Amino acid sequence: MQMPLIDENRYADAMRETVLPALAQCREEGWMSPAGVSDIDSANFTAQSGASQSISGDIGNPDAADSGNDADANSQTLNSASSDIANDANGTTHIGMGDAGIGISGGGIDTGSDEADEQRIMHSKFFGISSLAAPPMPGKLHYVCFDAHKFDALGVPGASAKFRGSIVFSFGFTEFAAKHAEMTWYFLLAGYSVCILEHRGHGYSVRDVGNPSLVWIDDWRRYVADLAKFAQTVGRQYAGDQPMHLYSHSMGGGIAAATLESFPMLFDRAVLSSPMIEPITGMPNSIAGPATALASAVGLSRRRAPGQTEFSPTMKLKGYEGAAQARVQWYFSLRRQDEHYQTNAATFGWxxxxxxxxxxxxxxxxxxxIETPILLFQAGRDTWVHNGAQNRFVERVRVESGDVVLERVEPAVHEIFSMPNAVLGPYVDRIIDFYAESVDEMVAEEE
Incomplete structure (x- = not known):
């Protein structure tokens, strides 16, 4: 499938005039209680298997004084008369926003111009006004979903008009749901509903540190358990009787890989884009591991790691050389406007x-x-994760279990989705074709 791409030369205009208004018409927002992993130790966590395994329950909040509690969250009312809120048995609060009229409170954001005001309003329509008009739900994980059926009803040119299932989205370190509007657009055009969970410590999800620039986690397994619970509940609901796929990037790709190992039957197909199988830390990881473990042990876990900086309103192009500047500028404009999107620095604990x-x-x-077919994209000019570790992962999956394909995108930087259309086009088309193979397989089995 050849996907019609957004014109780089009028990228911001196309996003404001076409993409975001359409996405607003099929967007739904919700909050989910984190999964419980406190009773699972590192020795047996990846021994869990099968889509039939259910992850549910609340996780103990390491910093309850900052985050609040579920009782407070469940009693919180949202400033939207059109919201339809329902709590399910999995602790998920779902809010159908539709195309209702929206009123915006300032929220402390200094836009500086009418154009910036308009852009902020459009972003809020896209990702749920309740998040900007009221604080995040204490103790909850935030997610945003886009219904392919509602999208198809809009009659957008180029849309497949054929429902193909859902895609669960696992994004990277310091990212947030709003950053991935463009990829969401392409997946909807192809017929897939899209479900994006904001990982703990990111976006509007619960945080365990007061400084909005810092990212901290006490146990990486929380990420995996949360993603699995989200897929088993929200992602599966949006898939219906069609396949449920996984799309992931960077840190989210590492989380995705661990999830595929722990829940082999959960997803039909998975894309790992520049996955963080092993991060680049600025020193040999054989030294970084013991050093950060020691720092965490002596009470520095929530402190900013060496070389990490807090968010700055001045855009820097390091790591984006060769990317489409219109895309990079768009991402940064979102970060500049909203404090929740300004995570920027890793802590010793992370x-x-x-x-x-x-x-x-x-x-x-x-x-x-691993039993899920995997398509792994490797960026030829990656400076954030080790490509060698990706190679080892692919080799071991092939030897031990099976279906994994590695495709190296030689000119690409870490964020392959930020590249110019000449690179982005084949990347998106390959992903869509890869997912479509599962539908073909399902049809063949039925015949």
């Missing part, structure tokens, strides 16, 4: 857990549990 996750992912017995 680095240590990222390295622990890497070690767990690469274990041969873990790789042997």
């Amino acid at each position: 680095v240590n857990q990222a390295l622990r996750m890497s070690h767990a992912i690469l274990r041969r017995e873990a790789c042997a549990r």
Whole structure:
């Protein structure tokens, strides 16, 4: 399938005039209680298997004084008369926003111009006004979903008008749901509903540190358990009787790999784009691991790791050389406007857990549990994750269990989706074709 791409030369206009208004018509927002992993130790976590396994329940909040509690969250009312709120048995609060009229409170955002005001309003329509008009739900994980049936009803040119299932989205370190509007647009055009969970400590999800620039986690398995619960509940609901796929990037790709090892039957197909099988830390990881473990042990877990900086309103192009500047500028405009999108620095605790996750992912017995067909994209000019670790992962999955394809995008930087259309086009088309193969397989089995 050849996907019609957004014109780079009028990127911001196309996003404001075409993409975001359409996405607003099929967007739904919700909050989910984090999954419970406190009773699962690192030795047996990846021994869990099968889509029939259910992850549910609340996780103990490491910083309850900052985050609040579920009782407060459930009693919180949202400033939207059109919202239809329902709590399901999995602790999920779902809000159907539709195309209702929206009123915006300032929220402390200094837009500086009418154009910026208009852009902020459009972003809020896209991702749920309640988040901007009221604080996040204490103790909850935030998610945004886009219904392919509602999208198809809009009659958008180029849409497939054929429902193909859902795609669960696992994004990267310091990212947020709003950043991935363009990829969401392409997936909807192809006939897929899209479900984006904002990982703990990111976007409007619960945080465990007060500084909005910092990212901290006490146990990487929380990420995996949360993603699995989200897929089993929200993602599966949007898939209906069609396939449920996984799309992931960077840190989200590492989380995705670990999830595929722990829940081999959960997804029909998975794309790992520049996955963080092993992060680049600025020093040999054989040193970084023990050093960050020691720092965490002596009470520095929530402190900013060396070389990490807090968010700055001045855009820097390091790591984006060769990317489409219109896309990069768009991403940064979102970060500049909303404090919730300004995570920027890893803590000692996060680095240590990222390295622990890497070690767990690469274990041969873990790789042997993967049954989901995988398409792994490797960026030829990646400076954030180790390509060698991706190669080892692919080799071990092939030897131990099976179906994985590695495709190297030689000119691409880490965020392949930020590249110019000449690179982005084949990347998107390959992903759509890869997912479509599962539909063909389903038809063949029925025949």
